[in-house]
Amino acid sequence: MVRFLFSRVISASIVMLGVSCLVFLLIHLIPGDPVEVMLGETARPVDREALRQALGLNQPIHQQWWGYMKGLLHLDLGVSLHSKRPIFDLLKERFPVTFELTFFSLLVAVGLGFPLGVVAAVNKGTPWDYFAIGISILGVSIPIFWLGPLMILLFSYGLGWFPVSGREGIASIFLPAFTLGFAMSAILSRMVRSSLLEILSEDYIRTARAKGIQEWRVIWYHTLRNAMLPVITVLGLQLGALLGGTVIIEWVFSWPGIGQLTIEAIQKRDYPLVQGCVLMISLTYVLVNTGIDFVYGWLDPRIRLSEEG
Amino acid sequence: MEFDEQNLPVPGLAVWKRVSPTQFRFTLKDSIQPFHDGSPFTSGDVKATLESILKPENASPHRGDLISIQKIETPDSRNIDIFLKSPDSFFPDRLRVGILPRKKIEEKHPFHTQPVGNGPFIFLLWPEEGSLKIKRMFDGQIFEFLYVKDHTVRVLKLLKGEIDMLQNDLPPELVSLLAKDQRVRVIKGKGSNFTYLGFNMEDPVVGRLGVRKAIAHALNREDMIRYVLGGAARPASALLPPEHWAGNQNLIFYSYNPVKAKNFLNQEGFDEQRLPKITYKTSSDPFRVRLATIIQRQLEKVGFEVDVRSYDWGTFYGDIKGGRFQMFSLTWVGITTPDIFHMIFHSESVPPNGANRGRFQNAVADQLIVQAQRADTRETQMDLYRHLQEVLLDQLPYIPLWYEDHFFAGNKNLEGYQLAPDGNYDGLSRISLNRKNKQ
Numbered sequence: 180m181v182r183f184l185f186s187r188v189i190s191a192s193i194v195m196l197g198v199s200c201l202v203f204l205l206i207h208l209i210p211g212d213p214v215e216v217m218l219g220e221t222a223r224p225v226d227r228e229a230l231r232q233a234l235g236l237n238q239p240i241h242q243q244w245w246g247y248m249k250g251l252l253h254l255d256l257g258v259s260l261h262s263k264r265p266i267f268d269l270l271k272e273r274f275p276v277t278f279e280l281t282f283f284s285l286l287v288a289v290g291l292g293f294p295l296g297v298v299a300a301v302n303k304g305t306p307w308d309y310f311a312i313g314i315s316i317l318g319v320s321i322p323i324f325w326l327g328p329l330m331i332l333l334f335s336y337g338l339g340w341f342p343v344s345g346r347e348g349i350a351s352i353f354l355p356a357f358t359l360g361f362a363m364s365a366i367l368s369r370m371v372r373s374s375l376l377e378i379l380s381e382d383y384i385r386t387a388r389a390k391g392i393q394e395w396r397v398i399w400y401h402t403l404r405n406a407m408l409p410v411i412t413v414l415g416l417q418l419g420a421l422l423g424g425t426v427i428i429e430w431v432f433s434w435p436g437i438g439q440l441t442i443e444a445i446q447k448r449d450y451p452l453v454q455g456c457v458l459m460i461s462l463t464y465v466l467v468n469t470g471i472d473f474v475y476g477w478l479d480p481r482i483r484l485s486e487e488g
Numbered sequence: 489m490e491f492d493e494q495n496l497p498v499p500g501l502a503v504w505k506r507v508s509p510t511q512f513r514f515t516l517k518d519s520i521q522p523f524h525d526g527s528p529f530t531s532g533d534v535k536a537t538l539e540s541i542l543k544p545e546n547a548s549p550h551r552g553d554l555i556s557i558q559k560i561e562t563p564d565s566r567n568i569d570i571f572l573k574s575p576d577s578f579f580p581d582r583l584r585v586g587i588l589p590r591k592k593i594e595e596k597h598p599f600h601t602q603p604v605g606n607g608p609f610i611f612l613l614w615p616e617e618g619s620l621k622i623k624r625m626f627d628g629q630i631f632e633f634l635y636v637k638d639h640t641v642r643v644l645k646l647l648k649g650e651i652d653m654l655q656n657d658l659p660p661e662l663v664s665l666l667a668k669d670q671r672v673r674v675i676k677g678k679g680s681n682f683t684y685l686g687f688n689m690e691d692p693v694v695g696r697l698g699v700r701k702a703i704a705h706a707l708n709r710e711d712m713i714r715y716v717l718g719g720a721a722r723p724a725s726a727l728l729p730p731e732h733w734a735g736n737q738n739l740i741f742y743s744y745n746p747v748k749a750k751n752f753l754n755q756e757g758f759d760e761q762r763l764p765k766i767t768y769k770t771s772s773d774p775f776r777v778r779l780a781t782i783i784q785r786q787l788e789k790v791g792f793e794v795d796v797r798s799y800d801w802g803t804f805y806g807d808i809k810g811g812r813f814q815m816f817s818l819t820w821v822g823i824t825t826p827d828i829f830h831m832i833f834h835s836e837s838v839p840p841n842g843a844n845r846g847r848f849q850n851a852v853a854d855q856l857i858v859q860a861q862r863a864d865t866r867e868t869q870m871d872l873y874r875h876l877q878e879v880l881l882d883q884l885p886y887i888p889l890w891y892e893d894h895f896f897a898g899n900k901n902l903e904g905y906q907l908a909p910d911g912n913y914d915g916l917s918r919i920s921l922n923r924k925n926k927q
Contacts, residue, residue: 209803262601336644336648
């Protein structure tokens with residue numbers, strides 16, 4: 180187990196190093212000059228140069244990169260070019276907000292997608308199956324930038340059940356979380372259905388039924404756990420998609436998370452802040468996938484034993 | 489300084505007189521309020537603020553406006569003497585910046601997160617980006633600003649009563665929707681935000697005057713204003729609106745005339761076998777892209793081949809400043825003084841030295857701009873700027889499109905709001921809620 184943990188930490192660190200270098204290079208390739216954005220066109224060239232020097236933007240790119248990497252080693256992400264606030268503080272404020280949205284969206288996705296998938300698999304070929312398939316088709320077809328305003332129109336403006344936008348009170352999480360989670364539930368339900376159908380056709384399931392075990396025990400104790408491996412994989416990948424989807428949802432619902440912060444930073448060419456945001460999102464991705472690996476090991480002892488040699 | 493309806497400078501915090509060609513004396517008004525932190529407003533605060541802006545290490549975006557200042561003296565607590573490096577009759581026009589308390593400047597107070605002033609509103613809270621609270625001094629009314637990015641969501645918030653008002657930045661169809669709703673009052677007013685087509689004068693196609701005149705005759709601006717902008721704009725003939733003190737009310741724009749447009753193209757050697765090709769760059773804002781496709785269609789009707797390309801703002805702006813374009817559309821916002829002509833049209837103002845993005849080179853325009861800046865009287869300056877605008881309309885480095893109107897949409901119980909020509913929020917100092925109607 181310790182070797183398993185150690186190997187995962189090493190590979191995660193290598194991934195993070197690669198991501199930080201790639202992000203640094205890519206952001207500097209984007210057209211646009213942060214000094215121009217900050218000072219505007221009335222500034223004189225000498226003033227622009229002075230600011231470029233003050234911000235270290237006149238240094239050769241490799242020097243800027245080395246300065247950035249040294250800062251990272253001290254967990255210093257630098258200061259936002261626009262707000263002048265430490266990036267670490269900005270991320271500390273925004274990340275929990277995005278995490279909150281992602282967590283509740285995941286709850287919606289699992290809460291909707293999982294039962295739908297089980298119902299569809301257990302009642303294959305019946306109207307229940309077609310109903311579940313219909314819901315999942317809707318989920319993957321409707322773009323969230325359209326679903327969001329539609330939800331607001333119906334449930335907030337029409338029925339008055341929830342606030343239109345913003346993050347105030349527990350009621351304000353429902354619409355954004357449902358909008359984001361609904362799309363993911365569609366993919367999850369399809370995955371659960373196909374995975375369960377595969378397991379349900381196995382010999383040992385037929386044996387369990389032949390032994391007279393109740394159907395719900397067959398499903399719950401003998402089928403689900405084995406069906407979960409591919410589902411967990413999809414869940415991990417979809418979490419990345421959720422993080423990407425929060426950008427749109429944060430825009431529509433004025434949710435003050437990392438997605439909004441990232442978009443604004445890109446528009447303003449706030450290089451250090453973009454780097455910080457992307458690093459944060461990458462780190463989350465890496466941690467989630469590392470967590471998924473652990474869950475694999477717990478679900479399937481064969482994986483754990485093979486890793487331990 | 490503040491500005492009246494004609495954008496003429498009027499005393500704000502101080503009155504002034506010109507002591508010599510290079511010296512102005514500003515005298516603070518008796519009615520001046522202390523700063524919100526309780527400290528008195530004196531000449532020392534004005535001196536400290538202006539000197540802080542002029543320090544290169546502070547990287548102030550206002551430094552360029554004040555660079556002609558040589559030194560500042562404060563003979564007493566109410567008077568400020570400003571000495572300039574060279575004569576400038578219209579120096580007071582540049583003193584638009586807010587004044588900060590000297591003591592707080594010396595303490596390096598973080599004004600960008602905790603502003604301190606002496607105006608009608610006091611800063612309360614800025615808990616996060618997208619949420620700001622200020623308080624009106626005379627009655628304690630609190631105003632909260634919320635940043636709601638999505639247009640539809642913003643309108644729904646207003647209709648549901650979660651916000652009380654919004655101003656500008658809505659597509660015309662949503663403004664029309666609000667105007668029809670009984671719960672909302674919509675006020676419209678003339679604006680001065682100037683939308684235009686810009687050209688690269690070094691380009692072999694659009695660099696030709698005949699091609700630009702063909703484009704001017706090919707555009708049906710009235711139809712675009714009526715059907716796309718919902719009537720919320722007025723056609724423009726120049727950068728400055730006619731009501732501006734330096735505006736020209738007598739300019740006659742090119743009529744919508746596709747036949748004339750085709751004739752101009754033929755004169756430039758273009759025909760059906762040899763079509764003029766233009767790449768038209770715009771931002772990725774959906775409304776601007778929509779306008780671009782309409783302009784594309786109008787130009788194609790007279791024989792142009794137009795390729796519309798939209799980019800994110802940073803890339804688009806970078807291309808425009810770098811001269812990597814043939815034709816683009818943009819809007820100048822918040823123009824108050826005619827100094828802008830130097831920045832946009834003088835031959836020495838090509839980026840990075842200014843905003844002459846089209847690389848416009850015209851000796852007559854240069855001369856008129858410099859003469860106007862050095863003029864001794866407002867009347868002389870007026871005549872020179874009017875003549876300059878005639879030259880610009882003839883040479884078409886820009887094709888003026890329109891001035892967009894401003895609008896305010898609010899709870900119908902709100903009273904007393906006045907729209908400013910430049911779309912600012914000064915009207916909040918007078919707005920009130922009629923609670924009897926609300927009950």
